[in-house]
Amino acid sequence: MNPVNYLYLSALLFTIGATGVLIRRNAIVVFMCIELMLNACNLAFVTFSRMHGNLDGQIIAFFTMVVAAAEVVVGLAIIVSLFRSRHSASVDDASLMKL
Amino acid sequence: MSFPLLTATAVLPALGAVATAAVPAARRTAAKWLALVVSLATLALAITVLVRFDPDGGRYQLTESHAWIADFGVRYELGVDGIAVALIALTALLMPFIILAGWHDADPLETGSRRWRPTQGFFALILGVEAMVIISFEATDVFLFYIFFEAMLIPMYFLIGGFGDRAHEHGEEAASTQRSYAAVKFLLYNLVGGLIMLAAVIGLYVVAGNFSLQEIAEARANGSLHMATNTERWLFLGFFFAFAVKAPLWPLHTWLPNAMQESTAPVAVLITAVVDKVGTFAMLRFCLQLFPEASKWATPAILVLALISIIYGALLAVGQRDIKRLVAYASISHFGFIIMGIFAMTSQGQSGATLYMVNHGISTAALMLVAGFLISRRGSRLIADYGGVQKVAPVLAGTFLIGGLATLSLPGLAPFVSEFLVLVGTFTRYPAVGIIATFGIVLAALYTLVLYQRTMTGPVKQEVSAMPDLRARELLVVAPLIVLLIFLGVYPKPVTDIVNPAVKSTLSDVHKKDPKPSVEAAK
Amino acid sequence: MENLIALLVAAPLLGAAVLLCGGRRLDAVGHWIGVLMSSASFVFGVILFADLLGKDAEHRTLMQHLFSWVPVEGFQADVAFRLDQLSVTFVLLITGVGSLIHLYSVGYMEHDERRRRFFGYLNLFLAAMLLLVLADNYLLLYVGWEGVGLASYLLIGFWQHKPSAATAAKKAFLVNRVGDMGLSIAIMLMFTTFGTFAFGPVLSHTGDTSEGKLTAIGLMLLLAACGKSAQVPLQSWLGDAMEGPTPVSALIHAATMVTAGVYLIVRSGAIFNAAPDAQLAVTVVGAVTLLFGAIVGCAKDDIKKALAGSTMSQIGYMVLAAGLGPIGYVFAIMHLVTHGFFKAGLFLGAGSVMHGMNDEVDMRKYGGLRKYMPVTFITFGLGYLAIIGFPGLSGFFSKDKIIEAAFAKGGTEGWILGTCALLGAAITAFYMTRVMLMTFFGEERWKNQPTRSPEAPSAEPAAEHHGEHAEPHPHESPKVMTIPMIVLAVGSVFGGAFFSIGDRFLHWLEPVTGHSEGDSPLSAAAVTGGTMVCLLIGVGIAWAMYGRRPVPAVAPRGSLLTRAARRDLLQDDFNHVVLVRGGEHLTRSLVYVDHTLVDGVVNGTAASVGGLSGRMRKLQNGFARSYAVSMFGGAAILIAATLLMRAV
């Protein structure tokens, strides 16, 4: 099967993720969408690695996972503390600062 | 390496400023005396410069040159020609009078924080301005000049915005808002001008590769540095715009009336008599030397603007109800004359213009300072609030009249010589312009005499009936200025002798010769 | 001997300096210092005059070069004096009459606490006036020219607390400034044409340049002369100038300063000779003014204003003569000198009358004063006879010569000018007789009615020292005042004869002004006869109107012309409507423009940037997702743009 299709898929996933970020209110969901985008990246990496016949892409994919994990740790911490103090995880409620 | 006289002349007041600022709050008077002494010492140095300067010597004398910012092609280069010397002398001369006149202007009404020391600040800022003005007269490196041309704005800004006339018709609150409006207007106008000049300065560097006035001028002269016509014109406009704002030239003048109206009389003098001169001086030194062709190209337009300034300023002066505004518009008219003389490109015109800078400085100082004394007595700037002062304070009225007569350039007083030179110099090359400009002298008579009549003559107004005459300190400020006005009116030769050679070389920079008379009647 | 010349100017200048800076401690002696200084320079003048007389006619020119004044490249102005027959004549007139009037003022200003200052100004005036006539180049002359303007400004407005005086002073200065514009432009033209403006070179090279240029210069000089000598159209200030103390009117606005214009024209004769059109203009101005002034003089009830009108008209004669070229120059100057005597005398007389009449100036409140102030009456009368040209008195000679010269101009011009001159003579006779009759004859209208009635406000505050509304007690003035009057009267009686017999004056001035006999269509006798007839007619009418019938104490409404004449033939109203009102509107609108347009543009820009900022600020709405949108959009644009760059 032509590996290029995987690229199309990853692009699709990335776009879905981005759209999710733009349209979803709940911080958690937004964050999940971001994770989705990262996964799309991983897919792309792996695919390219396959196409080029070198392993860099796959290695990078590992790194990305690690980073993403770290991100989750930090992100959830922040979001949770926000939720606890506001009893809402909606990113739109958090708009004290504007103008 | 001889004693760096020029640097000293600029550094002394700077140090004085720091010292003055450092004087503790309680010792207010000490700060005043310190400032006065420093300004006098500076005057002494300036006189030394005047003496050491040889009119028939090289173009730039007492030069100093040190490496500074190699990356920007900037050197610390100082040097004075006749024009600069004259203006440095003027600056140093006026300062003691300004300080003396502003003796009580900055005494704090209420004691604010223990560390709040307005008086010290006032005099420190004045000295700071003096230092910057002097060094920008001395700088022969475009960048060096630019730096102080710009930096000067900051102390001026605080002087205008921070210190105003005591009594004010709408109370202290309104006064402070108006003051800060004037200050901001002043700063923004000049900053915009300066930033546009900055672009031109950078452009100049890109074209020329360094900032040394002499090197560039030489390179221009011997053709080794060629500028494309359009480049030169754009750069010229960039420089000229900044100078025209500073000068100020119509239609960039509107900051001046506000600034002079809101600031105390000494500061107002500082603005018109000293700081603005940097603008006209820079036109002579930088615009003409760096961009001769563009200068000639722009001359017609500039002459028209100058002409408008002359007439327009005078007419507006007639229409003013505020003494200081009136003087401000009168100055605008006079700056029109100066700029006209510079761009007439004749030796009479430019010598006249330089002389005009000096004389205008002195005459405006005389008029404005006396006006300041008047205002401080009555606590109002409105002409309508005065009348019959002549009866109660004859000396004040007399000095005021002399100042006014100088402003309308009465023969026998200094400004007449310069004004006539400018007119003749313009007339020989542009008769029409010269004739139109001549109307300015009638209008000058109008606004001056109307001012004098409304304030000094007529029945004595109730409010002024108890007005004291000039005090010793005030007389000490005015008398020397008046003597100077008369002396330079009768015998301007000392100044012209210094200025003429510089003007000659400037004219040769722009490759201009005086038009020859049709009949060689002169022996 | 040359070095004395500077002293001529220096003496009164010193006096002025001392008096003005001296302060109160000089109040006691100030006036005597003033008199001393003026008479000192008179003495110098006489010495120099004698010295000149000693020389033969060609070498009667003394030059003194003091120092180089404004040296700039081609522009070389020196402080240098030239004393020749012309200037020495003026020197003597100025210092002589000046000294007399100084003396007179000692008495006249006795009660004024600012007398010291007054004498300071008078001295200043003398210095400036002498500088004017002694200068060797036009620029220095210009200094004197404006100097006298300043002095006259200060003296007209001497009583500054009176708004009318202050206004009059300002008006005088401004109108003169307009004239000065002409002078400065003339100097500039000279500089561009000749490369110099010293008398010698300029006047000797008039041949080398085009007539057009010379005409331009001539007209500009004429403009200057009009301003200084109160010639139409710049005459309006002279009437108001009478606000000044009477000695001032006598010295500055009758005898000396106002004649500076004539001096200028005669001095620049060479230029005018080479520019006929300019000359014609001069004659026209002269003729018009002499009629204008005369007519105004007929209608005024204020004695000083009446005399002012006559001054105007007499100077018109001089200008007319000066415009006639070499034929007239000498007579212009001659009339100038004689006029100096009798007009000064008349003014002093008027002053003396006012002095005795609680400073009343309205002639309708005079009458029959000859009994009360005999000396004044006689001196005034002699002056009167002199001015109307009574045979044998000085006015007769000088004016007659001018009329002759006018006819001698030849052609229709000659006829017209001559007729004007004759007409003028007739009117002069009329209004002077009128003044004479209303003042010294008829019933005593000042009896049993207080003076200073509202419609004739007093000119002099000295009244404050006399009772305000008391009935006046006419009395003769003190010696210090009468002596100068007597001296001047003598001058006005014999001056003319002295000058004319054997054409002394002519031969004296000829080397400077040159002279030529025109071919008059009329014989000298005919002209004289005509003049006599006009004179008699004028006097007759005046007698018929004011001598036989009693003079109403309140002015009758009078004919349209009379009312116009009372208001200076509406010339002032014209100025007011056109210049003053127009100017006010102009300035007011300009102030508005400066505020709204020039300033508005800047403030507008600032405001619009602020508004833009406010609108852009709204984008920052605090919602993270909308920020994300902008990032996403930005990224999209970035990518698209990059690709686009490659595409194109």
Place this chain on the structure above:
Amino acid sequence: MSATAVHSLWTTAAAGTDSISKIPAPKIEYGQLSPTLIVVGAAIVGVLIEAFVPRRSRYYAQVFVSAVALCAAFAAVVALAADGYGTTKAHIAAMGAIAVDGPSLFLQGTILLAGLVGLFTFAERRLDPEAHGNRVDSFAAQAASVPGSDSEKAAVKAGFTTTEVFPLLLFAIAGMLVFPSANDLLTLFVALEVFSLPLYLLCALARRKRLMSQEAAVKYFLLGAFASAFTLFGIALLYGYAGSVSYARIAQVVDGTVTNVDPALADTMGNDALLLVGGAMIVMGLLFKVGAVPFHMWTPDVYQGAPTPVTGFMAAATKVAAFGALLRLLYVVLPGLRWDWRPVMWAVAIVTMLGGAIVAITQTDIKRLLAYSSIAHAGFILAGVIATSKDGVSSVLFYLGAYSFVTIGAFAVVTLVRDAGGEATHLSKWAGLGRRSPLVAAVFAVFLLAFAGIPLTSGFAGKFAVFKAAAEGGAAPLVVVGVISSAVAAFFYIRVIVLMFFSEPRPEGPTVAVPSPLTMTAIGLGVVVTLVLGVAPQYFLDLASQAGVFVR
């Protein structure tokens, strides 16, 4: 560890000819990486301190360790530079992962100094009134406790302090040190995350106004993660394009010096669409970090919400690191694409300069004002970046150095002006400050003038440098726009000065707290640097211009 190192390791294994023992160990020049390593090490020590040192002495231990570490790291940088690694011995270390050259050393030095000064402001404990008899800094007593809850009160009463901020700071600094010297895209990404994540946390730790602080953190985190996702995808695309993530390799492919393209890969290898889109996405990620329009919108909110010391540090150091990375990317990886990205960057620079300056005019909160001004400055720096010349690089380096100190100093001053509710950041409260405490006002005025680029301040020298470079680089219009926007910008700096000096003080106005020597040093250093770089910048310009060459 770096990707290439790893992969060479793998590939050799895959070759599988010899036994594992033959695997050559990757060669790491520890000496040349020492600055980073020191900081990381110290951070880890900090974590241990948190774990084992009793609460009382944690604060001092942390401050001490961090200070020592930063100084040591800076010393290492200086040593390396002196050793010529910045110029002659500049090379690529850690098997192609890290470039040790002029720019990286210069920027690392700047970051370390900024970090040190930042550390001082972090450690300041005299500004807030003492809570229950123990000194407190500007960080939450206990981040986990809900604002206003009893647990929070208890934490405050117990005198808890979040000393974790110091290790976090060190981690962030470590990431920033790597960021500008990263020489392959993976390192770049990792570094990006390493310094971003701690910052996200730090933003959430304000003691006062905690809700705003948390909100700022959330916004910063979500948007940052969003941006880094873009970056990562861009990296993926570039990898796809070049078959490698090392800068050198990509650059070669871009230049076309690598010709032996496997035909099977023709549709990916050397496919310019991938290159352009990828490049654009990575650049976008970096522009987000520097806060360039239109990726700037997080800046004001985060600057306002974050604890002021963090804001100051962030504003200074993040810009330095991000611009360093941007420079390297554009000069080393994409020089071949100059004609594609320059016009785009032009547009970005212009909108950034103007946008930042214009919006700032109507701001009413001093921190937001400074945020917008930092946006405008990002625009100015971009103008230097666009010059694409050695002068451009050095001018940017100089500007960053000058700017970072002014910024930290300015924010440090902001921490001093306080009222009952903590820092009084609303402009109206600054009215008449010049009357109350002229010194503080004067210092702040100096910083503002430096921001405005008034001569004799470092701001002017920097601005002149970048504009000069831009003009020489043929970007004259950019200079004109820059000049105009500086004029606009001048307006609001002046507004603040007017407020401080020319308007009457409010009776209920804020007080100026007297700080400990720590903050004083921070501010004093800012002033000194500002004036020195303004009056005699030559030495530092030389430094920057020597450091102006990237190793390839």
